[in-house]
Amino acid sequence: MGLTKTEIFTEEQNQMAALLKAMAHPARIAILQRILKSNTCICGDLVEELGLAQATISQHLKELKNAGIIQGTIEGVSICYCIEPKTWKLLQNQLGDFFASYKGEQNCC
Amino acid sequence: MGLTKTEIFTEEQNQMAALLKAMAHPARIAILQRILKSNTCICGDLVEELGLAQATISQHLKELKNAGIIQGTIEGVSICYCIEPKTWKLLQNQLGDFFASYKGEQNCC
DNA sequence: TTTATATATCGTAATATTGCGATATATAAT
DNA sequence: ATTATATATCGCAATATTACGATATATAAA
Numbered sequence: 001m002g003l004t005k006t007e008i009f010t011e012e013q014n015q016m017a018a019l020l021k022a023m024a025h026p027a028r029i030a031i032l033q034r035i036l037k038s039n040t041c042i043c044g045d046l047v048e049e050l051g052l053a054q055a056t057i058s059q060h061l062k063e064l065k066n067a068g069i070i071q072g073t074i075e076g077v078s079i080c081y082c083i084e085p086k087t088w089k090l091l092q093n094q095l096g097d098f099f100a101s102y103k104g105e106q107n108c109c
Numbered sequence: 110m111g112l113t114k115t116e117i118f119t120e121e122q123n124q125m126a127a128l129l130k131a132m133a134h135p136a137r138i139a140i141l142q143r144i145l146k147s148n149t150c151i152c153g154d155l156v157e158e159l160g161l162a163q164a165t166i167s168q169h170l171k172e173l174k175n176a177g178i179i180q181g182t183i184e185g186v187s188i189c190y191c192i193e194p195k196t197w198k199l200l201q202n203q204l205g206d207f208f209a210s211y212k213g214e215q216n217c218c
Numbered sequence: 219t220t221t222a223t224a225t226a227t228c229g230t231a232a233t234a235t236t237g238c239g240a241t242a243t244a245t246a247a248t
Numbered sequence: 249a250t251t252a253t254a255t256a257t258c259g260c261a262a263t264a265t266t267a268c269g270a271t272a273t274a275t276a277a278a
Contacts, residue, residue, distance in 0.1 A: 003263055004236065008160045009135035013142075021133035025266085026118035026126040033122075036207075039216045043225060051117040053268050058226055060266095073218040077224050077275050080218035083211055092208040098145075099201040102192055107148045109182040109189035112233055113266065134236085152255060162238050167256055169236095186245050186254050 016098075019091050022067030027052060027060050035070065035083060042078045125207075128200050131176030136161060136169050144179065144192060151187045 006014050023029065030050055035041045043061060047054045061081060064070045068087040072079045115123050132138065139159055144150045152170060156163045170190060173179045177196040181188045 004135065005161070006135060009139060013135040013138045017133050017135040017138050020129050020138075024126050024130035024133045026113065026115060026122040027266095029122045029126050029129075030118060032207075036210045036212075039212060040218055044223090047224095052114070054225075055227080055269075056267050059268095062226080071218075074275080075218060077222090077277095079225065082217040085211075085214050088208070088211055092211075095204055095208070098141075099197070099204070101145045102194075102197055102201075103145075103148060105194050108191040109149055109180075109184060136236095153253090156255095163255075164239075164257080165237050168238095171256080183245080186247095186252090188255065 012094075016091075016094055019067055019069065019087070022063055022069055025060065027056070028064055031057075031060060031064065032069070032083075035081060040080055040082050042075075042080055044078060121203075125200075125203055128176055128178065128196070128203075131172055131178055134169065136165070137173055140166075140169060140173065141178070141192075144190060149189055149191050151184075151189055153187060 009017075023032065027050060031041075031046055034046060034049065043057065046057050046061075050057065052060075061070070061072070065072060065081075068084055069091075070081050071084045072081045074080075118126075132141065136159060140150075140155055143155060143158065152166060155166050155170075159166065161169075170179070170181070174181060174190075177193055178200075179190050180193045181190045183189075
């Protein structure tokens with residue numbers, strides 16, 4: 001087929017997968033790192049700093065925005081992007097719990 | 110085009126994206142949750158518990174294995190899967206740092 | 219109002235992912 | 249050696265992603 005069977009998974013599993021997927025691209029990691037560094041970031045700066053076309057950057061920003069990971073505000077002619085705190089903290093906690101639940105190598109194979 | 114321009118990103122960005130991508134599917138989240146819960150997991154159990162065909166589960170396991178997130182050991186006729194501690198801790202630390210580097214909503218837009 | 223600048227959207231080609239039936243492989247039991 | 253069981257791989261169809269040129273839109277300046 002070619003489409004994920006979301007209906008057989010829990011809401012939490014689908015949500016976590018969607019958020020991870022939104023982050024799972026080197027360009028989007030780079031964009032987030034850039035935003036984390038200066039708290040804020042104008043779209044145009046990314047086009048210069050990463051080596052991707054403007055349309056491509058815009059598309060990556062859209063994906064991060066659709067996932068709720070970043071938010072954008074109109075600032076004159078340009079648009080200022082920054083982290084969406086709610087989703088950020090949610091994912092931070094979810095992933096924190098997820099990774100911490102590993103009990104180590106005992107009884108492993 | 111349709112292929113990621115890995116050459117313009119850092120090794121770290123590419124690696125992190127690859128690991129996140131391997132986890133970014135509800136079935137693979139479910140598989141990891143199952144392994145985390147009982148430390149270990151036989152492939153056949155997953156086929157029963159999740160509602161996916163044996164070929165599909167096997168493919169998801171392969172992706173997690175290729176990414177280095179899990180490891181498999183032959184155990185008689187079946188195969189026992191468990192977490193690969195090194196990669197797990199690496200990703201845990203990387204993501205921990207990444208999320209913690211968010212300085213909050215000050216100077217945001 | 220016209221022009222310049224910044225960003226978004228459209229359309230498209232190349233490639234990747236998802237899921238599964240069919241089949242291959244590999245170990246254990248008879 | 250044959251048979252049963254568990255897992256992997258192949259091949260394929262449907263769909264999604266990636267990247268980008270071209271174009272649309274929207275704000276600011278002249």
